Amino acid sequence: MFPGSSPSNSAGSSSEPSSSKLPQDPSNLSAFEKWRRKAMLVTGLGVTDEERMQDLQESRLHWCEKDKQYLMHSSPSVVFMLKQLKLAGCDVPSQNIVCAPCDLTRSGGFEHKRGAVVLCAGNFFNTKHMENTFVHELVHMFDQCRFKVDWTNLRHHACSEIRANNLSGDCRYARELRRGFFTFSKQHQACVRRRAVESVMNNPGCPNEAAAERAVNEVWDSCFNDTRPFDEVSSPSSSWPSDAFLMRIIVRFISGAPEQIVMSGAHWS
Ligand SMILES: [Zn+2]
Numbered sequence: 001m002f003p004g005s006s007p008s009n010s011a012g013s014s015s016e017p018s019s020s021k022l023p024q025d026p027s028n029l030s031a032f033e034k035w036r037r038k039a040m041l042v043t044g045l046g047v048t049d050e051e052r053m054q055d056l057q058e059s060r061l062h063w064c065e066k067d068k069q070y071l072m073h074s075s076p077s078v079v080f081m082l083k084q085l086k087l088a089g090c091d092v093p094s095q096n097i098v099c100a101p102c103d104l105t106r107s108g109g110f111e112h113k114r115g116a117v118v119l120c121a122g123n124f125f126n127t128k129h130m131e132n133t134f135v136h137e138l139v140h141m142f143d144q145c146r147f148k149v150d151w152t153n154l155r156h157h158a159c160s161e162i163r164a165n166n167l168s169g170d171c172r173y174a175r176e177l178r179r180g181f182f183t184f185s186k187q188h189q190a191c192v193r194r195r196a197v198e199s200v201m202n203n204p205g206c207p208n209e210a211a212a213e214r215a216v217n218e219v220w221d222s223c224f225n226d227t228r229p230f231d232e233v234s235s236p237s238s239s240w241p242s243d244a245f246l247m248r249i250i251v252r253f254i255s256g257a258p259e260q261i262v263m264s265g266a267h268w269s
Contacts, residue, residue: 057101060122064099067130068119072097075131077169081138084229090115090145108133110140112151117141136168142229152205154215159223161196162216167230170195192224
C-alpha cells in the first residue's frame with residue numbers, strides 16, 4: 001500500500017524574496033542567466049535553503065521522468081509487463097506511472113484505487129533498481145487486473161507481494177548483498193518471504209508481525225510457484241545472464257550436481 005502523495009507541480013514561485021534576486025522563471029532566461037541561476041543553486045551562494053531544495057526536487061523529478069520513459073520503451077521486463085497488462089484489458093497510459101517525491105524508506109508503490117504506479121524520484125541506487133521497482137509494482141497492477149485482489153484481505157495482499165518480489169528482480173543476489181544479507185542457500189526465497197512479511201505488516205488491517213507471517217505462510221506454495229505472466233522467474237531480462245542464472249551455474253560448479261536450467265522457454269543443461 002502506498003500513501004497517495006503526488007509530485008509537486010511547483011514552477012518556482014517562492015514566497016520569500018531572495019536577497020540575491022534569483023531569477024524565478026527559468027524558461028525565459030538567456031543562456032548566461034540560466035548558467036548564473038544554476039551556479040547559485042549549486043553553490044548555495046545567495047539562495048535560500050528552500051530554493052535549493054526546490055531545485056533538487058525538480059531535478060529528481062526530471063530525471064525520474066526521463067528514466068521512466070526510457071524503461072517504458074527499452075526495458076524488456078517493463079515492456080513485457082505493460083504488454084501483458086494491455087492483453088489482460090488493463091492498458092496503462094504513461095500518466096498512470098507517476099514520478100513523485102517519497103520518504104527515504106520507499107522506492108515505489110501501487111495506488112490500487114487510482115490504478116497508478118508511483119516511482120519515488122531520487123530514491124533509486126541506479127536504473128536497474130528503478131526497473132525492478134517498476135516491475136514489482138506492475139505485478140501488483142497485473143494481479144489487480146486479472147485476479148480482482150481484495151487488498152484488505154491479508155492473504156490476497158501476501159500473495160501479490162510474494163509474486164511481485166519473486167518476479168521483479170528485487171531479490172537478485174547482488175541486491176541482497178547490498179542490503180547486507182549474505183546467506184548463500186535459499187537466498188532468493190528468504191528474501192521474497194522477508195520482504196512480503198514486511199509489506200503485509202504495513203497493511204492497515206494487519207494487527208502484528210505474527211499475522212503477516214501467517215498470511216504469507218498460508219499462501220506461500222501456490223503464490224511462489226505462480227509466475228504468470230512470466231514463464232519463469234527472471235525471464236525476460238535485459239541483463240542476461242541474470243544474477244539468478246549465474247548463481248545457479250556457480251552452485252552447479254561447486255556441487256557438481258547436474259541441473260537443467262530453463263530460461264525464456266529455452267532449455268539449458
Ligand atoms: Zn509490493
